[in-house]
Amino acid sequence: MQRTTIMLPRELKIWAASKSRKMGISLGQLIREALQKEIDSTEVSNGLQDCFYEDKAIYQGYSSPDFSAEHDEYHYGESYDIR
Secondary structure (H helix, E strand, O other), X not given: OOOOOOOOOHHHHHHHHHHHHHHOOOHHHHHHHHHHHHHHHHHHHXXXXXXXXXXXXXXXXXXXXXXXXXXXXXXHOOOOOOO
């Protein structure tokens, strides 16, 4: 590991220290976990992992016949014309 110094607003440090005590972990561990979680969620939102493919559920009901062609509209609210 590498030592890093960060500056936090006083209230944020108090809340984080309290939370880490309740969780039974060090403040450093809480910060590392929160930072990793933020990085992972950013990768998902930047398209590095498409939530459409991450979902392992199988849908058994009706779906629109144009679902494949209008995938972006249905999932992301955006439509793209690739023609």
